[in-house]
Amino acid sequence: MADITSIEWTESTWNPVTGCTKISAGCANCYAERMARRLRAMGQRNYRNGFQVTTHAHALELPLRWTHPRRIFVNSMSDLFHEDIPEDFIRSVFDVMRRAHWHTFQVLTKRSGRLATLGANIEWPTNVWAGVSVENAVVLDRVCDLRSLDGPAVKFLSVEPLLGSLGDLDLDQINWVIVGGESGPGARPMAIEWVRPIRDACQAKRVPFFFKQWGGANRKLTGRVLDGELWSESPKDHDTLLAKSAC
Numbered sequence: 001m002a003d004i005t006s007i008e009w010t011e012s013t014w015n016p017v018t019g020c021t022k023i024s025a026g027c028a029n030c031y032a033e034r035m036a037r038r039l040r041a042m043g044q045r046n047y048r049n050g051f052q053v054t055t056h057a058h059a060l061e062l063p064l065r066w067t068h069p070r071r072i073f074v075n076s077m078s079d080l081f082h083e084d085i086p087e088d089f090i091r092s093v094f095d096v097m098r099r100a101h102w103h104t105f106q107v108l109t110k111r112s113g114r115l116a117t118l119g120a121n122i123e124w125p126t127n128v129w130a131g132v133s134v135e136n137a138v139v140l141d142r143v144c145d146l147r148s149l150d151g152p153a154v155k156f157l158s159v160e161p162l163l164g165s166l167g168d169l170d171l172d173q174i175n176w177v178i179v180g181g182e183s184g185p186g187a188r189p190m191a192i193e194w195v196r197p198i199r200d201a202c203q204a205k206r207v208p209f210f211f212k213q214w215g216g217a218n219r220k221l222t223g224r225v226l227d228g229e230l231w232s233e234s235p236k237d238h239d240t241l242l243a244k245s246a247c
Helices: 031-041 087-099 112-119 141-147 192-205 236-246
Strands: 002-004 012-014 071-074 104-109 128-133 155-159 176-180 209-213
Touching (some): 112 128, 141 155
Parallel strands (some): 104 128, 155 176, 176 209
């Protein structure tokens, strides 16, 4: 259900919910769906329903058992703001994140409308970051929804898989941007001409930029070097502030 992960921009994953449904182009080759099928075939009880949205109350308090502070990607195998997840359960997830104040939680969603509506009525702890996935210019309204939230201390964009140009990306009130190409079977290519303007916009606005991967059928072969450099920036200043406030 959780623990150490190979995802470059986080340290652990926590999945109090599993399963999701496709809503946009970025979902076409969903890695979580492939993984859920494998885990179901292996007999993992949390994936007994395959990739149907399923809540796991028994996994809610897992972060409270981890005493060492870490960055935790919430629901790497689902979407916390999926319409099939009851509001009460979402509030229970936030309650755990609030209690586990020594961790930093990264909540990422494609359901930015529900994020904006429900998130406006939730008290956001300082250790909970809010992010939206943006794969092309068609879904840039998700950034507007994220920007409308007053609560999160850090707002971030996961531009992965990047499937087209985002044009003149407005980074007002955005604190971090992650960019990556699609990987795995049927991976769609990512053009460098789509990536550079995002990096340049981040540099112009002094927004941390993290380039995760070029992707492809074998992402290890294509690597994560952009114009001769590794880009691994993150909101470290916020981590430092959080650590001091917890003392």
